[in-house]
Amino acid sequence: MIRTGLLLAAGASHRFGPEDKLLAPVVGLPLVAHAAQAMRQVALDHRIAVITNPALRPLLQGFRIVMIAQGQQSDSLRAGLAAAGNPDRLLIALGDMPDVTAAHLTQVVAMATADLPSCSYDGAAPLPPACFPRAWLPALAALTGDQGAGRLLRDLPTRQHLAAPGLLRDIDRPDQITTVLRQDDATGGCGGT
Numbered sequence: 001m002i003r004t005g006l007l008l009a010a011g012a013s014h015r016f017g018p019e020d021k022l023l024a025p026v027v028g029l030p031l032v033a034h035a036a037q038a039m040r041q042v043a044l045d046h047r048i049a050v051i052t053n054p055a056l057r058p059l060l061q062g063f064r065i066v067m068i069a070q071g072q073q074s075d076s077l078r079a080g081l082a083a084a085g086n087p088d089r090l091l092i093a094l095g096d097m098p099d100v101t102a103a104h105l106t107q108v109v110a111m112a113t114a115d116l117p118s119c120s121y122d123g124a125a126p127l128p129p130a131c132f133p134r135a136w137l138p139a140l141a142a143l144t145g146d147q148g149a150g151r152l153l154r155d156l157p158t159r160q161h162l163a164a165p166g167l168l169r170d171i172d173r174p175d176q177i178t179t180v181l182r183q184d185d186a187t188g189g190c191g192g193t
Helices: 031-040 054-059 073-084 102-111 134-141
Strands: 003-009 046-051 064-067 089-094 118-121 126-133 161-163
Touching (some): 003 031, 031 046, 031 054, 031 102, 046 073, 064 073, 073 134, 102 118, 126 134
Parallel strands (some): 046 064
Antiparallel strands (some): 089 126, 118 126
């Protein structure tokens, strides 16, 4: 079984201001480094990162880098899908979620089946990180505009949700950078809903 990780790190950061938020320091590391580090610790066959800023390259060692022009959310997703080929499982994570642990990502991958994706759950809505089986990759590729994989997760049965209390914060504005709330224990702070 081929498992590929896709780190989406090509956002425009409009709400963050003129600087690239993925380079903003969070507990001593650039924001994107937290997500990359977690994904590096997951048993994956391949890791791909989609970026628009070449300054992110040194932070993404071990990833195949896909550079794209600034565009919409679906553009980075489709670029990553094209680079991934046809894996059996595709783990999608976001570069602006510093609290997601390797343990959580590992559980998301393990929960995906040949027929159904698995996703994270914050108590209100299904969210990435998510893992998609090969059969769902065409649906991901068909997304357009400013839509990410989240649109496909809304109707998943709750048994495919992995609760992630405190892990799904994403950074959109400078005032959201405080501390990393990681819970790198045996369960990664995760459990089913």
